[in-house]
Amino acid sequence: MQLKADKGVGRRFEELIKLALEKGFFASSSEIYGDAPAGFWDYGPLGAAMKRKFIELWRRELVRRDEMLEIDGAQILSKSVFKASGHLDSFVDPIARCSKCGAIYRVDKLIEERTELHIPERMSLDEMKRIVENNGVRCTRCGGELTGYSYFNMMFRVGVGVAEADAYLRPETCQNIFVDFLRVYKTMRRKLPFAIAQYGKSFRNEISPRQGLLRMREFYQAEIEVFFNPDKADDFPKANAIMDYELRLQQVGESEPAEITCQDALGQGLISSKLVAYYLALIQQFYEKVGIPRERIRLRQLGEDEKAFYAVEAWDLEVETSLGWIELVACNNRGDHDLGGHQRMSGHEIEVMDDGQKVLPHVFELSMGVDRSLYCILENFLSLKNGKIMLRLPPYLAPVDAAILPLVSREPLISKALEVYDELRRDFDVEYDDSGSIGRRYMRYDEIGVPICITIDHQTIEDESITIRFRDAAHQIRIDISELPYLLREWLAYP
RNA sequence: GCGGCCGUGGUCUAGCCAGGUAGGACGCGGGGGCCCCGGCCCUGAGAUCGCGGGUUCGAAUCCCGCCGGCCGCACCA
Numbered sequence A: 001m002q003l004k005a006d007k008g009v010g011r012r013f014e015e016l017i018k019l020a021l022e023k024g025f026f027a028s029s030s031e032i033y034g035d036a037p038a039g040f041w042d043y044g045p046l047g048a049a050m051k052r053k054f055i056e057l058w059r060r061e062l063v064r065r066d067e068m069l070e071i072d073g074a075q076i077l078s079k080s081v082f083k084a085s086g087h088l089d090s091f092v093d094p095i096a097r098c099s100k101c102g103a104i105y106r107v108d109k110l111i112e113e114r115t116e117l118h119i120p121e122r123m124s125l126d127e128m129k130r131i132v133e134n135n136g137v138r139c140t141r142c143g144g145e146l147t148g149y150s151y152f153n154m155m156f157r158v159g160v161g162v163a164e165a166d167a168y169l170r171p172e173t174c175q176n177i178f179v180d181f182l183r184v185y186k187t188m189r190r191k192l193p194f195a196i197a198q199y200g201k202s203f204r205n206e207i208s209p210r211q212g213l214l215r216m217r218e219f220y221q222a223e224i225e226v227f228f229n230p231d232k233a234d235d236f237p238k239a240n241a242i243m244d245y246e247l248r249l250q251q252v253g254e255s256e257p258a259e260i261t262c263q264d265a266l267g268q269g270l271i272s273s274k275l276v277a278y279y280l281a282l283i284q285q286f287y288e289k290v291g292i293p294r295e296r297i298r299l300r301q302l303g304e305d306e307k308a309f310y311a312v313e314a315w316d317l318e319v320e321t322s323l324g325w326i327e328l329v330a331c332n333n334r335g336d337h338d339l340g341g342h343q344r345m346s347g348h349e350i351e352v353m354d355d356g357q358k359v360l361p362h363v364f365e366l367s368m369g370v371d372r373s374l375y376c377i378l379e380n381f382l383s384l385k386n387g388k389i390m391l392r393l394p395p396y397l398a399p400v401d402a403a404i405l406p407l408v409s410r411e412p413l414i415s416k417a418l419e420v421y422d423e424l425r426r427d428f429d430v431e432y433d434d435s436g437s438i439g440r441r442y443m444r445y446d447e448i449g450v451p452i453c454i455t456i457d458h459q460t461i462e463d464e465s466i467t468i469r470f471r472d473a474a475h476q477i478r479i480d481i482s483e484l485p486y487l488l489r490e491w492l493a494y495p
Numbered sequence B: 001g002c003g004g005c006c007g008u009g010g011u012c013u014a015g016c017c018a019g020g021u022a023g024g025a026c027g028c029g030g031g032g033g034c035c036c037c038g039g040c041c042c043u044g045a046g047a048u049c050g051c052g053g054g055u056u057c058g059a060a061u062c063c064c065g066c067c068g069g070c071c072g073c074a075c076c077a
Helices: A011-023 A045-064 A079-085 A107-115 A125-135 A174-188 A237-242 A262-267 A274-290 A337-346 A370-381 A413-424 A438-447 A458-463 A481-492
Strands: A026-028 A041-043 A069-071 A076-078 A092-098 A104-106 A146-153 A157-160 A165-169 A194-203 A218-228 A246-250 A258-261 A297-301 A313-321 A324-335 A352-354 A357-359 A362-369 A402-406 A430-432 A452-456 A465-470 A476-480
Touching: A011 A026, A011 A370, A041 A045, A045 A194, A045 A218, A045 A274, A045 A370, A069 A174, A076 A079, A076 A174, A079 A165, A079 A174, A079 A337, A092 A107, A092 A125, A104 A107, A107 A125, A125 A146, A174 A194, A174 A218, A174 A337, A174 A362, A218 A274, A218 A370, A237 A274, A246 A262, A246 A274, A258 A262, A262 A274, A274 A297, A274 A313, A274 A324, A274 A362, A297 A324, A313 A370, A324 A337, A324 A370, A337 A362, A362 A370, A402 A413, A402 A438, A413 A430, A413 A452, A413 A458, A413 A481, A438 A452, A452 A481, A458 A465, A465 A481, A476 A481
Parallel strands: A069 A194, A246 A297, A402 A430, A402 A452
Antiparallel strands: A026 A041, A076 A165, A092 A104, A092 A146, A157 A165, A194 A218, A218 A362, A246 A258, A297 A313, A313 A324, A324 A362, A352 A357, A452 A465, A465 A476
16 A cells, blocks of 8 residues: 655645554555555554544534434435435536547536536536537547536445345435434424434545545544524524634635634624524534644635535535645535425425424534544644654543553563553553563654553552653653542543 | 556665566564663564566566556545
8 A cells, every 4th residue: 555645745644644554543445455446444443542532522512512312324325315315416427438538527627628618507418418519529638529428426326135226325424314303303302403413434436535534435424413493593592602702714705714703793694593603613612622723723604606505505614734724524504405305205294393383494514524533633733843753632532541551571560560451441541561661662652642651660569659651741740559540530531 | 537756564665777586774573671751782573566467487677457646637525
């Protein structure tokens, strides 16, 4: 497997990929086979541990904080689901092939490049074909004629059962939430507005996956769908708590984000409702808790030409890295697109009672890319001071909580250290290590972001006290062994 | 998908142009040393050189195809 960047991408990207491969954060999937397709990645032990902790923070700061309901749905969904959602018709690119050399083109883009005509999203294939013929658009490489007009759908189709009935791997996790909405609503005794959350895999047949975890064909999403009565999006008392909170909004046409309180953003009509303002605040606060500096976070408003086909209002939460601003969370007001579509397609009435009035709920979503977030976190906390690599991860996101180290690898220090290790390992992610000099081991754990080293030395044998060495400042304190579980919990606690 | 560059132990790389036993560094294992921040000593393991075919007595090296990577273009969450 080759991952080294030859040029262009920054040293930070390069160092991070190297660290990921060496230490087991992530690597490309099936790498021992030559035919492994691009865009699939496996998390190693450290990456998997970190992802677990990141999701736990998501549950803490969003799901539990806002009393959301979390579900876990199937990844293969029927054709009807995607007919209703619009993905079968709209999640596509029009393509055509050169009859001579076989090059494949995005027809709409080729026309725009050649003729300066603007091709709207919804133009039919036949119309595009006519424009190609009338304007003499041909293959840019060999001048051959275009043929084989068709749509390339980004969804993976699968055949279910012996009849191989058409079904699809979900291209976004949220369709489960929409098709399950009625049962969840009926069984969980909730009133509008409320949210359903889900963390899991999504699949998209990307044309050119690239840049490691940033664009994959199989990836994790953590999605939140807030269901609300569109007439009452401003009747939302929870928003009172965030009115003075400053969002970093970048409006269409601006090149820099501006800090503006939710109150003012609402007053100026930048945000459609208190409900939307509240959830934008929640998601920005989440990334601040992750530890990303405020100035590297922005909520960028999407223009008409950028929005997904289902969105009526869209903000992207983006984080700045050495590769530029990376989109981590799509915050879309999906209106009644989804529940309306499923209501029509399935024939089930999805309207619910709200204050004695029947309403089809609207949806505001926070659709988070988990793998991308992990990349941004790793890059943000990667420190490259004097040739030494250190991951300054917040303790609650570190893949290993603490390392337990005998000062020298000799008895009785070894036995004592193993005793401490046995005591802690069911409650904490701890590692024991006695190989090499103590300095070497400290560096080894700095490199993978372990916040705390517990060192057993000769004094431990005399009085049951141990040395605690903290990663970031490399300073040490001495505590009694009996205080260890309690203090560890405190040091590893969420902010 | 197009174009440019590239693919050698876990990582980085020498060797490729001028075919002839795959070398080094770091890392890793074992042993020693070590009373606190990777630099010491001894020792060991680990690569059919991305995959497949061809040329050749002989291919990491030359040729072809494929797969993969980075960048640019075009896209996308």
